[in-house]
Amino acid sequence: MPSYIMGLVEVAERPGMISFATGLPDNSFFDTEGLRGSVDRVLSGDGACPALQYGATAGFRPLREKIAERCRSELGFEASADDVFMTNGSQECFDQLGRMFLNRGDTMAVENPGYLGALQSFSSYGPIFRAVEMTDDGPDGEMLSDSVESGAKMFYSIPNFQNPSGRSYSRSARLSVSKIIEGSGCLLVEDDAYGELGYNGRPGSTIKSMAPEDTVLLGSFSKTISPGMRVGWMVVPDWMKEVANRSIEAASLQSGSFSQRVIDDFLSNNDYEEYLSSLRRGYKHKKRIFLDAMEDRLPEAMRWNDPAGGMFIWLRSPDGTDAMKLFELALDKGLVTMPGRPFHIKGGENTVRLNFATPSAGEIEDGMKILGGVCRDLYCL
Numbered sequence: 296m297p298s299y300i301m302g303l304v305e306v307a308e309r310p311g312m313i314s315f316a317t318g319l320p321d322n323s324f325f326d327t328e329g330l331r332g333s334v335d336r337v338l339s340g341d342g343a344c345p346a347l348q349y350g351a352t353a354g355f356r357p358l359r360e361k362i363a364e365r366c367r368s369e370l371g372f373e374a375s376a377d378d379v380f381m382t383n384g385s386q387e388c389f390d391q392l393g394r395m396f397l398n399r400g401d402t403m404a405v406e407n408p409g410y411l412g413a414l415q416s417f418s419s420y421g422p423i424f425r426a427v428e429m430t431d432d433g434p435d436g437e438m439l440s441d442s443v444e445s446g447a448k449m450f451y452s453i454p455n456f457q458n459p460s461g462r463s464y465s466r467s468a469r470l471s472v473s474k475i476i477e478g479s480g481c482l483l484v485e486d487d488a489y490g491e492l493g494y495n496g497r498p499g500s501t502i503k504s505m506a507p508e509d510t511v512l513l514g515s516f517s518k519t520i521s522p523g524m525r526v527g528w529m530v531v532p533d534w535m536k537e538v539a540n541r542s543i544e545a546a547s548l549q550s551g552s553f554s555q556r557v558i559d560d561f562l563s564n565n566d567y568e569e570y571l572s573s574l575r576r577g578y579k580h581k582k583r584i585f586l587d588a589m590e591d592r593l594p595e596a597m598r599w600n601d602p603a604g605g606m607f608i609w610l611r612s613p614d615g616t617d618a619m620k621l622f623e624l625a626l627d628k629g630l631v632t633m634p635g636r637p638f639h640i641k642g643g644e645n646t647v648r649l650n651f652a653t654p655s656a657g658e659i660e661d662g663m664k665i666l667g668g669v670c671r672d673l674y675c676l
């Protein structure tokens with residue numbers, strides 16, 4: 296599959312470009328002072344050499360204990376540090392899961408639309424993707440049941456503030472998915488990359504809490520603390536621990552334990568709840584600025600949603616139109632957007648993913664002027 300995501304990151308970095316395209320956090324939200332303090336502490340005293348040395352394959356145990364504690368207190372399921380495997384960002388989990396469970400020609404159920412980066416990663420293992428259509432409530436239950444009954448090995452899902460659409464599963468959709476998956480032999484991969492960024496809290500319980508033996512929950516500090524540190528994890532059922540350990544060891548021996556120690560220190564020495572609350576307030580505010588600019592600048596025939604968390608707004612041009620043209624024309628005028636088509640197994644020609652988290656207020660204003668002009672030119676609205 297073509298590499299859209301990192302390609303667009305490069306385009307967006309060209310001088311003078313405004314980007315609504317990628318999923319990068321706002322630079323000004325990084326706690327550089329807090330992290331500098333953590334790096335200093337990690338590299339001081341007796342801990343300095345272990346921090347620079349090889350570490351355990353599953354990751355730095357105190358951090359895994361903190362993640363397990365959060366699973367119990369916030370995500371509603373029993374977990375211990377032994378169930379948590381640290382990875383180089385949660386992106387690596389896709390490759391690990393593909394390596395562990397997919398053979399060429401296996402069927403795999405995926406959300407349509409779904410996260411392109413995961414589709415790219417899983418596709419290295421040659422599965423046949425079965426599209427499960429997404430509604431505003433969650434995945435189409437009948438399509439998911441059909442896929443599972445026909446032997447799908449996995450279902451990859453993002454129940455909270457999905458990338459690309461910003462949508463979340465309703466409570467009843469979570470329950471239905473758990474019932475379809477439980478005991479079916481199909482593994483649910485529950486990606487919670489944006490779960491901590493709910494402006495009014497989490498939109499529902501984790502499906503892992505409903506079907507713990509059939510679900511792997513993926514998490515990441517990329518959207519909260521720093522994507523550059525590459526610290527993600529998977530919380531696996533008991534039966535998967537040994538194979539997960541062997542698979543990570545074979546691939547990379549271990550993921551970067553220096554970053555894990557820095558994050559562990561950051562969590563120990565800062566009020567993480569307060570930190571998260573301020574992030575959520577910050578992103579909620581940016582979303583408001585972005586939506587206001589959309590209201591002001593985009594013609595009425597364009598449609599979009601108002602997500603309750605995460606970083607993305609899902610824009611639709613009128614039915615039958617091709618948003619790829621919108622992408623190309625906007626690019627010519629200095630605005631990078633992300634066409635929605637590549638996030639689909641089928642359909643999605645008239646969709647665009649917009650990221651409100653990265654651009655500044657000024658860039659939002661200028662970028663939206665460009666987008667509004669392009670929409671009017673293209674669709675004669």
Ligand SMILES: Cc1ncc(COP(=O)(O)O)c(C=O)c1O
Nearest residue numbers: 318384385386458488515517527
């Ligand atoms: C839904 C989703 N899952 C996983 C990832 C991978 O993130 P990371 O590897 O930085 O944890 C991303 C990145 O944008 C994402 O949007």
